[in-house]
Amino acid sequence: MNAPREKSQPRWTRRKDARPEEIIAAALELFVERGYASTRLDDVAARAGVSKGTLYLYFENKEDLFKAVVRGNVLPVLQHGELLVENFSGSSADLVRQLVLGWWELTGSTKVAGIPKLIIAEAGNFPDLARFYHDEVILRALSMFRRVLRRGVEAGEFREVGVDNLVHVALAPLVMLAVWRHSFACCSREQPEPENYLESYLDMLLHSLRNPQPTEKKHARKKK
Numbered sequence: 370m371n372a373p374r375e376k377s378q379p380r381w382t383r384r385k386d387a388r389p390e391e392i393i394a395a396a397l398e399l400f401v402e403r404g405y406a407s408t409r410l411d412d413v414a415a416r417a418g419v420s421k422g423t424l425y426l427y428f429e430n431k432e433d434l435f436k437a438v439v440r441g442n443v444l445p446v447l448q449h450g451e452l453l454v455e456n457f458s459g460s461s462a463d464l465v466r467q468l469v470l471g472w473w474e475l476t477g478s479t480k481v482a483g484i485p486k487l488i489i490a491e492a493g494n495f496p497d498l499a500r501f502y503h504d505e506v507i508l509r510a511l512s513m514f515r516r517v518l519r520r521g522v523e524a525g526e527f528r529e530v531g532v533d534n535l536v537h538v539a540l541a542p543l544v545m546l547a548v549w550r551h552s553f554a555c556c557s558r559e560q561p562e563p564e565n566y567l568e569s570y571l572d573m574l575l576h577s578l579r580n581p582q583p584t585e586k587k588h589a590r591k592k593k
Contacts, residue, residue, distance in 0.1 A: 389427045389437075392417045397438050401483030401551065405435060405491050405498065436501060442481045447509050449475065454513055454520075461521030462575050468517065472543065473567055482547040489548065511536050518578075527578040542570050 395417035399408045410431055414421045428434040450468055457464045476482055484502075492499035515536045521527035546566055554560050 388417075388419060388423060390441075392419060392424055392427060392434070393438055393441050396434050397442060397480055400435065400438060400487060401480050405431075405487055405495060410434070432498065435498060439484065439502065439506065443476070443484065443506055444509075446472065446475045446481075447506065447513065451509075451513055454516055461517060461524060461526045462578075464517055464520070465575065466571055468514070469543065469567060469571060473563065477543070477547055477550075477563065483551040485544055486548045486551045510540065514540060521578065525580055528580045530578065539574055 392413065396408070396413045399413055399416060408431070410424060411421055413434065414424045417424070424434075428437060450471065453467060453471070454464065457467070488499055488502045515532055518527065518530065518532045518536060518539070522529060522532065546561070546563065549561070550563070
């Protein structure tokens with residue numbers, strides 16, 4: 370007599386320890402694909418391979434799940450950047466380059482880059498989510514990049530600039546690249562190649578920040 374075959378167990382039974390991560394991964398995909406308002410928890414549960422009841426064991430509601438998506442995917446990248454800034458011993462220009470290219474590798478080239486577009490599109494209807502993202506992501510990113518700019522100015526690598534204003538100008542092209550890839554990229558014939566876009570951005574930013582050499586300053590005075 371053949372031994373009874375084991376019934377295949379549901380995914381959430383087989384992978385109990387992975388449940389929150391699988392739910393967060395599924396939620397990220399759906400939030401980016403459909404937006405916050407149109408994402409249903411039933412669909413998140415189905416894509417994660419869990420029951421809706423299981424989802425509620427880990428997340429109180431959709432807002433709680435969205436915050437977990439941001440904290441699980443965006444904040445670790447910010448922490449990585451902050452540690453780089455803290456321990457970097459090279460030039461500030463090289464630090465800017467590493468931060469920008471690292472952002473692209475870890476965030477910009479992934480589904481996570483769709484979150485800024487979601488926030489911009491739905492901030493009016495969900496101001497609490499916008500405030501959460503502003504306080505936990507935007508302020509932290511601005512603080513990190515502001516620190517890098519001041520580092521360069523204090524070392525004499527960068528010219529004297531209004532750091533508090535420039536930091537917004539410096540980060541705006543990166544936000545635009547992320548938003549473009551998750552909006553107009555589907556229909557634009559002039560879609561920017563991300564690697565070339567970032568090289569052009571870095572070239573423009575770093576040249577605008579470069580502190581002129583003394584000979585250049587002297588030449589500039591003679592012209593006047």
